[in-house]
Amino acid sequence: MSEKRGSNKYEEDKMELRRGPWTLEEDTLLIHYIACHGEGRWNLLAKCSGLKRTGKSCRLRWLNYLKPDIKRGNLSPEEQFLILELHSKWGNRWSRIAQHLPGRTDNEIKNYWRTRVQKQARQLKIDANSAMFRDAIRYRWMPRLLEKMGSSQSMPSLIDSNTTTMAGMMAQITPHRPPRQFSNNPAMHYYYPPFESCSSYEPPGSENHSPTTSSASMALPQFSSGPPDNYSGVSFNPFMSSGHSADGTYGLDAMDLDPVSATQLGFSVFDYTTANNNNCVDNIGDGLWNMDDPLWYVRKLNEWGGGV
DNA sequence: AAAAGTAGCAACCGCGATCGG
């Protein structure tokens, strides 16, 4: 009997627990309680503070939102760079990564990765965990962030002191040769998606493109085959461009290649016009690669000697 | 102008690790 009553009481307690978005009153209560008693003992806190929340929920709210040193707003290029760099080292160890970004929470970093980074992989139909995608991040995206960091005069304060020069950072992330042997690896065929969504896509190796749309206003240099003579980490920097985000934010839309650097890298008119036609990858306009051929990187690696 | 689709993010959930009795 009493057991049954106890059980009902438990159910009632459970029913009373609030869920969903926090109200201003709840936030105030939590802040006040922590100001008086400090963090930790979350279940006790939940009971004693008068909040009808679980300790877990209180902890989450505090750590991810209310804590005074939480930084809000867009991630800076250097923060983005660090996330990419650390994720390449540690994978989805969000809390560990967050420890290196003061004021940023693991949740925020996780969300960044899922909404921005993984989105790119989805759009390119590449497995976000694949070596190809990781290399693309490392050798295309990160150098672009470095450039932004330089141009915005916000030289990285979060990055190790031994990498605080642009050359040093480029040397760290850019190898003297392309990083990986793609061409002879059968497994890589998996990473050559058909791109049905791309009306004018031609498979790697077919070089005789004919533009599907004209881009007369663009005076594009001819496609130059073969790797640049001075391909090495710092002196050859295929990733630099002067592209800027239209809205001044630090989103991925700042990552597009400009036409000149794109063609210097070996883009054909086809590549540029097709991709710029927004038929190929997406029409969102904020893609990392949506102005170029997503498979460019793989193609160039193969062209530049196949064997690395 | 309205409906549908999408992106971003706060919050929840499950599970394993750790702590303390």
Place this chain on the structure above:
DNA sequence: GCCGATCGCGGTTGCTACTTT
């Protein structure tokens, strides 16, 4: 060493605002 309570992490969900059709 065992066991329950608590904590922390990573994955997932759901809501809201914004964009596109």
